[in-house]
Amino acid sequence: MAATKTAGELLDTAQRFVQHRGFNAFSYKDLASEVGIRTASIHYHFPAKADLGKALMARYRVALDTTLAKLDASNRSPKAKLKQFIGFYRATQGMGAICVCGSLAADLETLPEGVRDEVTDYIKGSESWIAKTIKAGVDAGDFEPDLSPTAVAASLLAGLQGALILSRARDGAPEVLNSVEKSFFLTLAAS
Amino acid sequence: MAATKTAGELLDTAQRFVQHRGFNAFSYKDLASEVGIRTASIHYHFPAKADLGKALMARYRVALDTTLAKLDASNRSPKAKLKQFIGFYRATQGMGAICVCGSLAADLETLPEGVRDEVTDYIKGSESWIAKTIKAGVDAGDFEPDLSPTAVAASLLAGLQGALILSRARDGAPEVLNSVEKSFFLTLAAS
DNA sequence: AACCTAGCCTACCTGTAGGTAGGTAGAGCG
DNA sequence: CGCTCTACCTACCTACAGGTAGGCTAGGTT
Numbered sequence: 001m002a003a004t005k006t007a008g009e010l011l012d013t014a015q016r017f018v019q020h021r022g023f024n025a026f027s028y029k030d031l032a033s034e035v036g037i038r039t040a041s042i043h044y045h046f047p048a049k050a051d052l053g054k055a056l057m058a059r060y061r062v063a064l065d066t067t068l069a070k071l072d073a074s075n076r077s078p079k080a081k082l083k084q085f086i087g088f089y090r091a092t093q094g095m096g097a098i099c100v101c102g103s104l105a106a107d108l109e110t111l112p113e114g115v116r117d118e119v120t121d122y123i124k125g126s127e128s129w130i131a132k133t134i135k136a137g138v139d140a141g142d143f144e145p146d147l148s149p150t151a152v153a154a155s156l157l158a159g160l161q162g163a164l165i166l167s168r169a170r171d172g173a174p175e176v177l178n179s180v181e182k183s184f185f186l187t188l189a190a191s
Numbered sequence: 192m193a194a195t196k197t198a199g200e201l202l203d204t205a206q207r208f209v210q211h212r213g214f215n216a217f218s219y220k221d222l223a224s225e226v227g228i229r230t231a232s233i234h235y236h237f238p239a240k241a242d243l244g245k246a247l248m249a250r251y252r253v254a255l256d257t258t259l260a261k262l263d264a265s266n267r268s269p270k271a272k273l274k275q276f277i278g279f280y281r282a283t284q285g286m287g288a289i290c291v292c293g294s295l296a297a298d299l300e301t302l303p304e305g306v307r308d309e310v311t312d313y314i315k316g317s318e319s320w321i322a323k324t325i326k327a328g329v330d331a332g333d334f335e336p337d338l339s340p341t342a343v344a345a346s347l348l349a350g351l352q353g354a355l356i357l358s359r360a361r362d363g364a365p366e367v368l369n370s371v372e373k374s375f376f377l378t379l380a381a382s
Numbered sequence: 383a384a385c386c387t388a389g390c391c392t393a394c395c396t397g398t399a400g401g402t403a404g405g406t407a408g409a410g411c412g
Numbered sequence: 413c414g415c416t417c418t419a420c421c422t423a424c425c426t427a428c429a430g431g432t433a434g435g436c437t438a439g440g441t442t
Binding site: 027028029039040043047048049 | 398399400401402403
């Protein structure tokens, strides 16, 4: 993925910045001083900030696909898979960060063209994986939701993204995320 | 509140910007050209951008309190009140905007000191009103949730904030918010 | 008439944003 | 050995960020 080591470090650092400050609140200068090169050198790897954004989001999306594919490959139950999925968000929260996708979605109107589509794709990808997994649980008789899997999926993702954002503003306590998780599994009914 | 007409217009405009672009993605220049004065004149009303942020958030919080007090004064059922509360978010979504509080919470780490606390207060205020209203519904026998009202409240607020952010990135379709609402009332059980 | 204040202005400052131009040291290859 | 490519550099540019200093004007006060 990351063509070179430096490019990788730049993306790592940029990702951290996005998850903590937002796309518009970090500069090439911030990146440069963190990675240990000059701002001009960043342009060698990412000619414009838009390119950095696109690359970052693309990588993040691939990472999601990989992670979910691995999860699917495991022989866990749908419920266990969903718990693990929520666990990823818990890990993010633990770092006092928010989701890259959530951060960028909040800044959506200010994003360069190409980045927006990546954000949209990421959301759709997440939702459809959740919905698919819920469906599997329904087929297995594990769940009996009163709402369509698609609706429950959308609701979960919104809850997770919102939980990360809100919990950070409330001393970073994990209760919000826990509540979202519990209420999600209750909506699925039948354990 | 707004001492003068211009100050009010500045706050209105700033609020729109925050709800669409985020606190770091609009400048005094943007404000000035929208309101029809010079950037320097804005400093007369709000010496620093931090002051603008504080004033904006303070006003937004007062507006919330007023709105909720009015809602409480009406003789509606807890369920109707909650539906109306969610309706406010739907209205925001209809404008392709996100919640001021959600936007600022996403930019939290970059906010000037005083603004952060206002954001936190806003969240706590919203959550506690929701929880209080749920409790009233429980006492009235309208709801029988399996989770504590506090937990359900946190989950709803997270869902609402997340829904605004995500739905805008998905062509602004209202389904996400609808799903959050439905799943919320299901969690409350017993209609 | 002399003054004060509110509300705006012009003009300017410093710092930083993203980005460009062109150069250079070193690795790898023919 | 000379060439080329990668990955960085210095030096610079324009635009804009938030903010300051000080002046003008209109409407009251006294």
